[in-house]
Each structure stands twice: as C-alpha cells, then as structure tokens.
Amino acid sequence: MTPPPARGFSRRALLAAGGALLAAPALGACGADARAPGHLRVTYQQWGSARAVGDYIEGAAAEFMAARPGTSVEVVPLVAAENDFFTKNELMMASARTTPDIAYEDTFILKADIAAGYLRPLDDYVSRWPLWDTYVDVAKDAVTGEDGKVYGIPGPTDTRGIWYHRGVLAAAGIAAPFRPRTWDDLLTAARAIRDRVADVVPLVLYSGKAQGEKASMQGLQMLFNGTDSVLYDEATRRWTTGAAGMRESLGFLHTVFGEGLGPPLQAALDPNLTETVYTSWMPEGRVGMVVDGNWIAQNWDPGASGVWPEWSRTMDLARMPTRRGQGRGFVTLSGGWAWSLPRLAPDPDLAWGLLETLMSTENALRWTVAEAKLANRSDVMEHPGYDGYSPASPFFTDLVPFADYRPATAPYPQISSAIQAATEDVMTGRLGPDAAADAYDAALVDIVGVEQTAPEVRA
Structure with a gap:
C-alpha cells in the first residue's frame, strides 16, 4: 500500500498520483517489476561529476556481497539538483515496486518522510549494534522522530x-x-x-x-x-x-x-x-x-x-x-545525511546487514575522508586515519560544539521552501525585504496554521 500524502506538502500529491510511473525510468533496465531474493537496491544523490559517495557505496557493497554469496546490490545514483533528488527519492519509496532497500536522506527532510509513512523505525536494529553508542548525542537526535524512534543511521557531519x-x-x-x-x-x-x-x-x-x-x-x-x-x-x-x-x-x-x-x-x-x-x-x-x-x-x-x-x-x-x-x-550550522530503510522494502533484515557494512568503522572513515566531512562518532574520531586528514578539518571541527541545527519538525521542508522563495523575491528585486518577510510570514501560517505560530516579542 502506498503511504498517504502528508497534508499541505505539494510534492506528496504528485507522489500519490504517479510515484511508480515516474520512478521507474531511474531504474533503467534493472528489472524493477520483480525483486529477486537477495537483491538489494541503494539510492543516493549524485552531485555532478563527484564520485566520492558512489565509490564508497560500491566498495562497501562489494565487501557485503563477498561475505554473503548469493546476494547482489544495485547502486542507483539519482543525478539531480537538491530539490529534484528529494522528489525522485520519495517517488521511488512510494511504491513497493520501485522502492530502494536503503535510501539516502538529508536529515532536514527526514521527519517529513517519517510523517509521510515512508520509513521504517530502526530501534530493534540499533539496540543490537555496538557502534550506535559511538555517535554523539546530537547526531542521534537528528535521526530520531517525534515519536522517539530512530529512523536513520547518520553519516558524517559538517559545519x-x-x-x-x-x-x-x-x-x-x-x-x-x-x-x-x-x-x-x-x-x-x-x-x-x-x-x-x-x-x-x-x-x-x-x-x-x-x-x-x-x-x-x-x-x-x-x-x-x-x-x-x-x-x-x-x-x-x-x-x-x-x-x-x-x-x-x-x-x-x-x-x-x-x-x-x-x-x-x-x-x-x-x-x-x-x-x-x-x-x-x-x-x-x-x-x-x-x-x-x-x-x-x-x-x-x-x-x-x-x-x-x-x-x-x-x-x-x-x-x-x-x-x-x-x-x-x-x-555556524551543522547538518548531515543518513541512511534509512524504506517501509515498503521487502527484506529489511538483509538491508540492515548491508547498512552495518556501509557504516562499519573503516567504511565510515573512508566516507568521511573522501567527502571531506567531519566525524560524529568516537570510533572514527579516534582512528589514526582521521586526525588532520585535511588542512581545513581542524577549523571546521572546532566549530562543531557551537553549531546550530535546523528546526527538527516535519513541516520544515515546506518552510525551507518558503525561505527560498523569500530570498529569491529579494535577490531578483521583485519584493523589498519587508514585503518578502511579510510573504514568508503568510506562507508560514498557511503551512503550519496560525495556532502553531507566535509573533515575535520585542523589548
């Protein structure tokens, strides 16, 4: 059954209307009509010509397949600008026919996808995974839903x-x-x-x-x-x-x-x-x-x-x-991406096994260094391969304790879109700053309802 669209999120109507049809081209000739036993599909965002994430996934997938004969891993790069990637990922997760087994999620959109019913809670898995306790608390918080359950395994962070x-x-x-x-x-x-x-x-x-x-x-x-x-x-x-x-x-x-x-x-x-x-x-x-x-x-x-x-x-x-x-x-602000298990994927236990391989200490280190990111778990921070790996890493690592995070609520992606629209109105000269701020306020009330807003109190 396809998850119901979340109220007010314009992309959801598109997903409900044509998710499977629109997602299928992303799979090309990979045989989306039937999932062979032992076959897993991983989706991620391909940024231009950058290969760091793809190489990391393919290396971990090869390790996983070598350890589990009879399994296969299909790595699906979604080549798209940021907003288009989120839409493509959700289109695929909306159908049992096209859903990935492991999906790449920006933590800012995670709670919207939780609210839409796309993701599976991971608490039973992380309770048995020793490396879960190596994460800093803010990383765990970023992948925890409003129901208190865990819905993602954080990748490295940033400032x-x-x-x-x-x-x-x-x-x-x-x-x-x-x-x-x-x-x-x-x-x-x-x-x-x-x-x-x-x-x-x-x-x-x-x-x-x-x-x-x-x-x-x-x-x-x-x-x-x-x-x-x-x-x-x-x-x-x-x-x-x-x-x-x-x-x-x-x-x-x-x-x-x-x-x-x-x-x-x-x-x-x-x-x-x-x-x-x-x-x-x-x-x-x-x-x-x-x-x-x-x-x-x-x-x-x-x-x-x-x-x-x-x-x-x-x-x-x-x-x-x-x-x-x-x-x-x-x-400074911090964010990051996470690996999640879509709810409609057929074999979550096997997918979790691949996820454990993706996020082993050595593979997490390899990802962090390859993408010039920052560690958010003690086993990677203490690894000799992490210390001073980039001339810029000491500056940005020093900012981590002072970082702010985006509001971790389900409506945030819609509100982010309203922010983007306000900045565009100003940069193009369509509206002045005050009028653009008023337009943002109106959009905010439309998204969350007046009862979920409050006017700023000024001294």
Whole structure:
C-alpha cells in the first residue's frame, strides 16, 4: 500500500498520483517489476561529476556481497539538483515496486518522510549494534522522530564558515588574516573587492529557489542565526512571525544583490551554481568569499573534476560573524545525511546487514575522508586515519560544539521552501525585504496554521 500524502506538502500529491510511473525510468533496465531474493537496491544523490559517495557505496557493497554469496546490490545514483533528488527519492519509496532497500536522506527532510509513512523505525536494529553508542548525542537526535524512534543511521557531519581567496582579498587591500566581526565588516570587504579587483564575484551567499536547501541553510540561516530572532521556539513549539531577524537577513541579501556584491543574477539562479563555484570560480581566483561548508575541498582532490593541488595555500577560512558581533560573535550550522530503510522494502533484515557494512568503522572513515566531512562518532574520531586528514578539518571541527541545527519538525521542508522563495523575491528585486518577510510570514501560517505560530516579542 502506498503511504498517504502528508497534508499541505505539494510534492506528496504528485507522489500519490504517479510515484511508480515516474520512478521507474531511474531504474533503467534493472528489472524493477520483480525483486529477486537477495537483491538489494541503494539510492543516493549524485552531485555532478563527484564520485566520492558512489565509490564508497560500491566498495562497501562489494565487501557485503563477498561475505554473503548469493546476494547482489544495485547502486542507483539519482543525478539531480537538491530539490529534484528529494522528489525522485520519495517517488521511488512510494511504491513497493520501485522502492530502494536503503535510501539516502538529508536529515532536514527526514521527519517529513517519517510523517509521510515512508520509513521504517530502526530501534530493534540499533539496540543490537555496538557502534550506535559511538555517535554523539546530537547526531542521534537528528535521526530520531517525534515519536522517539530512530529512523536513520547518520553519516558524517559538517559545519559552515567563510572560505576566502587570499590573493583576491590582498588585491582588494584587505589585511590577512580576514576576521570579520559584524555583517558590516563583511559588506565592507565585499565592496572593496568589487571596486578594486576586476572580474571577480565579491561574495557568494546562496539564495533563491534553484539553490534548494543551500539557500535556506548556507544562505538565509547563516544570517538569521546571527540575529536576535529565532525561527522556531523549541519551548513553545511555535514558529515565529514578524521576526526582526528575517527582515534584517533579507535586507542583507538585498544589499548584496542590489550593490553588485554577489553573483550575476543568471548565475545565482542556476541550479548548477555550486559546481561552477567549486571547480571554476574558486580555483581561477574569480570569487573573493564563499559562505559554505567543510566538504567542498573534495572537489579539488586528485581524481575529482576540479583538481586543485594549491587550494590549501590559496584559500583561507573565517568564521561567519553575527549581525553586530553580539553573542558569541559567530554562527555556524551543522547538518548531515543518513541512511534509512524504506517501509515498503521487502527484506529489511538483509538491508540492515548491508547498512552495518556501509557504516562499519573503516567504511565510515573512508566516507568521511573522501567527502571531506567531519566525524560524529568516537570510533572514527579516534582512528589514526582521521586526525588532520585535511588542512581545513581542524577549523571546521572546532566549530562543531557551537553549531546550530535546523528546526527538527516535519513541516520544515515546506518552510525551507518558503525561505527560498523569500530570498529569491529579494535577490531578483521583485519584493523589498519587508514585503518578502511579510510573504514568508503568510506562507508560514498557511503551512503550519496560525495556532502553531507566535509573533515575535520585542523589548
């Protein structure tokens, strides 16, 4: 039976209407009509030409098949931009004919998929898995549903900061090391780059619907969490309307795009912007600052599409400042992905066996290093292969204890879409910051209901 669509989530209607039909092309000639005994299917997101995740899965799958003769593992890369990947994954999980046995889930969408009935709880499995206790508590929390059950096995985590090009900032007359303390410091540096260095994008701060969750997490929330507002009040379990921080954050984006401090609009609205930034603009010195995460160094490793041996001597890192330097003075967000077992898959016990292999200590380490991510479990942190594996890892690892997380509620993906729409309205000039914030508030109330919101109380 196909899980019922969740109320209000527009993608769910599409899934209910045509999930099996639309998912089938992703399987090509793999024989989706019948699942042979011992055959498992794993889906994951294929980012452009990057091969780190695919190589990791295929290596673990080969190990699993060698240990269990008669089994086979079909690795299905879903080549898609972020939002399209989530839709494709859900289309497949909505049908017993096309569902993967193990699915790759961004933790921000996990609770929406739990609420839609797509995922199987894993408590009986993790209670017998010794490595479950090696995870830090925040990683476990990220894959726990509102019913208190576990629905995913976390992959490695991440944090975010400002990557900056030493040569570009030097040419703009900005002293090293770059240590912005306020948003004004960031804007001052961006204006100096614009005025003094030709043919360089001063600042990349992801915005707009084409950038998907990057626009919400690496864009708006890296600003918003540096204000005095909150998106969601954990104590009252209500979403904030009329937040001053929303207007301030959208105002910052209005300044960036209005003053020519960000990417040209055509590039900013391109869903492939990140690949352009990582493999072209950064290595070629065509961007000054990029607000992004620790994992992007994988794009410059030997064998990657944008091999760049000099990156560690060319790029440097700074913390993202709060609006006025208030509080602890900086902000970062953590997230991550997890492996889940879809509810409609026919052999969860066999799938769990593969999942144990995928997340063994050695394979988890291999994944972490290959994707330039951060460990969130003690066995990997203590492994000699993890210590100092990347020049950037100490900076980003130091941020982990201070990281904020996105609101862990089922409606968050819809609210994230409303955030993306607000950023696009501002960056394109369709709405000013106040009007875009009002539109976000209206969308918020429509998504969760007025009883689940509360106006911000200002001193």
